[in-house]
Amino acid sequence: MSPPLPLCDAHCHLADARFAADLPEVIARARAAGVVAIHAVAAEEADWEALRVLGEKYPDFLAISFGMHPWFVAGAAAGWEKRLRRLLASGPYGVGETGLDGKIPGGVTQAQRDAFRCQLDLAEEFSRPVSVHLRGAWDEAWKILCERDNARSLVLLHSFSGPAAWLPELERHNLFVSFGGAPTRPNARKPLALAAAAPAGRVLLESDAPDQTPWPHCREKTRNEPAFLGEIASALAAARGETPAQTAAETATAYRAFTAGARRAPPA
Numbered sequence: 001m002s003p004p005l006p007l008c009d010a011h012c013h014l015a016d017a018r019f020a021a022d023l024p025e026v027i028a029r030a031r032a033a034g035v036v037a038i039h040a041v042a043a044e045e046a047d048w049e050a051l052r053v054l055g056e057k058y059p060d061f062l063a064i065s066f067g068m069h070p071w072f073v074a075g076a077a078a079g080w081e082k083r084l085r086r087l088l089a090s091g092p093y094g095v096g097e098t099g100l101d102g103k104i105p106g107g108v109t110q111a112q113r114d115a116f117r118c119q120l121d122l123a124e125e126f127s128r129p130v131s132v133h134l135r136g137a138w139d140e141a142w143k144i145l146c147e148r149d150n151a152r153s154l155v156l157l158h159s160f161s162g163p164a165a166w167l168p169e170l171e172r173h174n175l176f177v178s179f180g181g182a183p184t185r186p187n188a189r190k191p192l193a194l195a196a197a198a199p200a201g202r203v204l205l206e207s208d209a210p211d212q213t214p215w216p217h218c219r220e221k222t223r224n225e226p227a228f229l230g231e232i233a234s235a236l237a238a239a240r241g242e243t244p245a246q247t248a249a250e251t252a253t254a255y256r257a258f259t260a261g262a263r264r265a266p267p268a
């Protein structure tokens with residue numbers, strides 16, 4: 001049997017409580033499945049210290065980002081922006097995840113917008129990559145992203161489900177997209193069409209673990225883990241008319257480019 005393809009996971013929540021009991025085993029299973037690098041992102045401030053410690057423990061395996069997800073902005077403790085700034089100044093860390101979510105109760109709030117702009121500004125100030133969650137609010141998000149024209153920081157639109165018309169514009173705006181479990185579903189249509197149309201060099205693979213468990217693992221397991229990234233790579237390869245080896249290589253190159261400002265060492 002040939003060894004598994006080397007895969008890079010562009011978006012994973014390793015500080016999530018659902019990994020607290022067995023994280024070393026989760027990482028060992030990911031490595032055994034061919035995962036050579038994981039970008040671990042924060043959802044809220046409670047994740048930051050755990051991620052910082054993990055980044056020191058696995059310097060050649062993990063890239064780390066700190067941020068405030070739009071779902072947690074309303075409950076964030078005052079002064080989080082200052083504490084985030086201090087952390088970013090302390091080492092090679094990315095920003096995220098941040099973004100806008102128009103589908104949560106109440107829709108996009110001014111606090112969400114302010115937090116998104118603040119984190120894009122911090123990414124620019126420190127020249128760090130920024131990971132973005134977008135659901136709904138597409139026109140507004142596009143306006144904010146285009147305000148950054150001439151910005152140097154790289155932006156990853158994770159679990160991309162937005163307008164196909166954005167795809168030809170990615171390079172011009174320093175944007176990347178990543179795809180997770182959605183293209184693996186037997187009834188997937190839109191995610192496959194987006195994956196097929198995304199320009200080479202701008203596409204990354206992600207688990208979004210512990211959420212978005214890919215098919216067929218989602219039949220038995222509710223918790224996703226990066227060891228299942230191979231299924232996502234296969235679905236993406238089929239959608240793009242590539243071999244899984246091509247998809248693995250292209251997405252790894254894009255991963256290295258995107259995460260360069262968020263890691264201590266190049267991936268193995």
Ligand SMILES: [Zn+2]
Nearest residue numbers: 011013097208
């Ligand atoms: Zn996420």
